[in-house]
Amino acid sequence: MNSQEAARQLLTFLTKRNNDTYDSRWDWLASYWPALFVNKTYFVKQRLLELITDPDNEDDKLYDYFSILIVYTKKTDSNAFESVIDILAQRLQSMKNRSLVFLLANILLDYPSSRHRELLEKLAREQDKGKPHGRFFSLSNVEDAFSFEPQPEYERFANPWNFYNHQQIIQRQIRWTNEDENLSAPYEIDAVPDNWIPNYEPQQTYIREKEKIGRNDPCPCGSGKKYKKCCLH
DSSP, X not given: OOSHHHHHXXXXXXXXXXXXXXXXXXXXXXXXXXXXXXXXXXXXXXXXXXXXXXXXXXXXXXXHHHHHHHHHHHHHOHHHHHHHHHHHHHHHTTXXXXXXXXXXXXXXXXXXXXXXXXXXXXXXXXXXXXXXXXOSOOHHHHHHHHHSOOOOXXXXXXXXXXXXXXXXXXXXXXXXXXXXXXXXXXXXXXXXXXXXXXXXXXXXXXXOSSOOOOTTSBOTTSSXXXXXXXXXX
């Protein structure tokens, strides 16, 4: 519905999400907020700007607020788009929640700008040091972002109902069945003699059986979330 009231109701619903209490129902909406707001952002853009510029706001929902505004301004106003991107970069340099900083920085990787490259490389090196939060992205990810034209994240998650597509459901059921069969296969280990000496064979070149999963691809676990916000870590 393209109306101010629909936009207000949807934003109210989003802002009420409680970060302290896990609710699996929110997983079904992860990454699809820009698509859900695609014809409504105009009505709530000012409120979204207030939320992303509030210096006291270090809520995980910032990821969704920025994503909604960036997708909207990317299509409607190039100057506003650059402004939102710069606001994001400024927030990353002042926020205390490092896990949230690394998560939000992924948005800058999706829309790489040369003026933010130094910041992204700095954040990648910070994760390499102690890895206290898990690695959200590495220096090689930064290099890739500036070497190849990225596929806009919105294009991958433009259809919130794709998860319920009949073919998608069948593919998940087949994958889950195969996984269950592999997990239930018998696994036995014979006793190893005390004088056993391993017979090492030359290491064979590894050939990936499946295409590498991108950070912004839907997670293969079937949660409906992006890989980087689900099983990547």
